[in-house]
Amino acid sequence: MSQRIVQQVLYLEVAARLRDMIAKGTLAPGSWVDELSLTEELGISRTPLREALKVLVSEGLMRLEPRRGCFVNELNLADLDQIFPLMAMLEGRCAYEAALLIQDEDLERLEPVHQQLQEYAQAGNTSQYYLTNEVIHKAIQDLANNPWLSGLVDSLRNRLCLYRHKTLSFPGRIEQSCAEHLAIFAALKQRDAALAQSITQDHLLKQIAVLHQLAHLAQGASNDD
Template sequence: MRLVQNSLHQEVADTLREQIFDGLLAPGSFVDEVALCERLEISRTPLREALKVLTSEGLLRHEPRRGCFVNEVTEQDLDEIFPVIALLEGRCAYEAARNATDADLVELTALHERLDAHAQAGRITDYYATNFAIHEAIILLANNRWLAQAIADLRKILKLSRLQSLGAPGRLAQSLSEHMTVFAALKSRDSEGAEAAMRTHLTRQREALRELARSQRSRFAS
C-alpha cells in the first residue's frame, strides 16, 4: 500500500487513526514502527510525525525507551470526559435554539422522524448514524468553531472505549425520548431548556455506559 507524497504524515495519521477506531490496532497494543513502515511502504520520518499527531490527539501514548502504545480509556477517563462534553454540547444546543431558522427546523424534523422510525424498528446501526447526524446538525447550528473543535477532540477519545450505550437495557427508548425533549426545546426557541435537555442526554449516556461495563464485568466474572 503506497501513499502519495503530498502531506504524507497526515495521510499516515489518518490511516492509523481509522485502524485504531476499527480495532485493528487494539487498545493497549504496541505500535510496531518497523512493521508499519514496511506495510505502508514509507520511511520512519513521516511515520514518526504521524505518531506525534495521534499522541497529541490522545489516541496514542509515548513511553520513553519503549515506544508508542494505543491508549486505553478507563472508567475514570469516561467519568471526567462526559461532564465536559455534556457542557460543550449543551452550549451548542443553547446556541442552536437561538440560531435555528424555520428551514433548519424542517430539516431537524425529518432527522427526528427518521430517528423515531429506526428506534421503533430496532435498527440500532441506523439509529446511531441518525443520532450522530442530529448531534452534528446541532453543533453546526451553534456556529462556534471552538466548541466544534473541542467536541471533535473529545469524541476521538470516547471512540477508543468501543462501548455503545444502546446496548444497555432500555437505553434505546430512553435515548429517543431525550432527543425528542431536546428537539421540543429547539422548536420552542427555548435556549436554556435545550441546553439542560442536551446535558441530561449526555449524562444519561454515561450512566448507560457505566451500567453496560458493569454488566460485562459481571458476565466475565461468572
C-alpha cells in the first residue's frame, strides 16, 4: 500500500514539474514531448512520466496523437475569445467574495504589494510586473475562500500559459493595467463587492481586446513585408 502512495506522489510531482516547464516556455506550445529526454532530465522511469502526461492531457495542456506521441497544446485567438469571458466571470466572482470577507490585516498585507506593482509599472519592468500581478490575482482568489471557484480559476489559468503573447507589450497597457488593479484594491478597501466584481471583469476583458489589437498590428507588419 505504501509503495502505491509513493508512486502516486511521484507522478503528481512530475505533472507539476511539466506544468512549470510549459509555463516557462521550456516545453513550447505545439512542441513534441521527447519522453526519453525527459526521463533522463528528471531522473525518472517512463511509468510516472506517462502517468503525468495523462494528467496534463486531461487538463487540456497536452494532446495525444496516434502513432505520433504527445504534444503540448496550443491556443489561438478564437480559444482566448472563449476563455477570457469565463475568466472574467470567475475572477470577478473571486473579487466579489473577497470583498465580503477581507479583513484589515489582509489589506495591510496587500498594500505594499500594490505599491510594488506601481513601481514596476512606472519603471516599465514588465517581468517583475507580471510576477507581482500574479501574486495579487492569487491573493484575491485565496481571500474568496471558495475552493470550488478556485479550482475552476486554476484550471483556466493553467491553460492560458499555452498562449505566449504578452499584453503588456502594447503601448500604455502596463499603466492601464496598474490603474485597474488599484481601482480593484480601492473597491476591496471599501468592501464594495459589486464594484470589485465589475472592475475585475472589465480588467480581464480588456486583456483579450489588447490581444486582438496586437494580432492586428502583427498582421499589418506581416503584410508590409
